[in-house]
Structure formats: C-alpha cells, structure tokens
Amino acid sequence: MTGCNELKKGDVITCEDCGLELTVTKACDCSTGEGSCSAEGFSCCGDEMKKK
C-alpha cells in the first residue's frame, strides 16, 4: 500500500492495468496513520497504484 507519507518529490506511481503514471511534484508532511490517503493508498482501475 503506497500512502502519501511514503511519496517524495520526483517519485512516480503507476497503474499496472492501464499504464497511468503520476509524478509527485510536491511532497506532503502527513505521517503514517494520519489521513485517508495513507490508509487507502492510491488506486486506479480498482487496483492499488504501485511506486515505480
């Protein structure tokens, strides 16, 4: 599960199904367990997006 707290500027997360890629242009200061994004991760096509 890739939460926003794990993503740093320049990281890329991708959807293995459709090929969508997202690049982090600004990191956040969320810590583990805070915020819905760290609990749910990022999803596309019904699946978790993976860090490249």
Ligand SMILES: [Zn+2]
């Ligand atoms: Zn997708």
